[in-house]
Amino acid sequence: MKNKNVSMAVIRRLPKYYRYLSELLENDIKRISSKELSKLTDFTASQIRQDLNNFGGFGQQGYGYNVEDLQRELGKILGLDKTYRAVLIGAGNLGQAIANYRGFSDSGFEILGIFDKNPKVTGKKLRDVEVKAMEDMGDFIKENDIEIGIICTPKEGSQEIADTLVESGVTGIWNFAPADLKVPENITVEDVHLNESLFTLSYLLKEKK
């Protein structure tokens, strides 16, 4: 079921719910009410019920939610019931951190290729994946049905990398470069702008003094 009217505010809460439900599942909790979920998440019980109602009738009056069922359904809603084939660009510290982050492969995201423009880095291995030259990326993406490109480079050159990713057939970009990438409308870009996060922290620290 397509949910074109769900706001980004709701969408961004879903992974949090998924995280909490996964923890409850790990701890063998069988059921939970929206009130109890509210205490865990700091979202109101009413917000939680409203958010989840966008996607189906999961809870039951007087019972609450079945943890296993809800966690599984949220996983499907988040697209986590499939695997995603990805390439990573930029084998510096951040790229290495992302390539090595086990939490992603656990959730079905496979980094099948890593690319860097620095000849000193190509040929090295990150978690069994050999770093290749940028020139090889376009063909690699087409030959391996790559869906996601993870950009871990500086701002310089990031737009050109995005252009190559899109031309080669990638549909989603996870972008760590401090740039606003221009892409066609059918391409999804999710930004992680670390500088902006840090500057938000400094703003809030200043305001509290």
Next chain:
Amino acid sequence: MKNKNVSMAVIRRLPKYYRYLSELLENDIKRISSKELSKLTDFTASQIRQDLNNFGGFGQQGYGYNVEDLQRELGKILGLDKTYRAVLIGAGNLGQAIANYRGFSDSGFEILGIFDKNPKVTGKKLRDVEVKAMEDMGDFIKENDIEIGIICTPKEGSQEIADTLVESGVTGIWNFAPADLKVPENITVEDVHLNESLFTLSYLLKEKK
């Protein structure tokens, strides 16, 4: 001037404005109108003017904004005209990436201490800073007037790390652990939840199919 009524939505746009203005400054652009800024940022000219009006009268009718002045003022608003003394906890791949990210030291954030619970890692150096044992962190924070703690550990143990940071006198936490840290009201926490960002991407990719 304290701005207690500025919403987080506005606050999170400020670092983007700062980034764009810094780029304009690098490119020797002297002035810019809200309309031109709107084309660069994808925010409407009216939104930009409203956002900036929260903090003072920067622009002039018919002239627009002076790039250098506005960039400098935004820098002050974001608290970037001072330095921040930080410690980092968790010297794994992500911690190393953050410790090595030059963009932060360029903006006045100094990582003075790095701590890890793994004895195999303590004693190593990340960018001239020696990794110390967790037991040394409390005293180090007090002796060095540390304001910010950067948590780059897994979820397990992150709350205890936050507790120690707060007890020792830290007022801001930049948190990469996939956890919602409980802290006193006067402590600021800024989360970077990479899993949640990635799951948002998978949700959006699924919706576009």
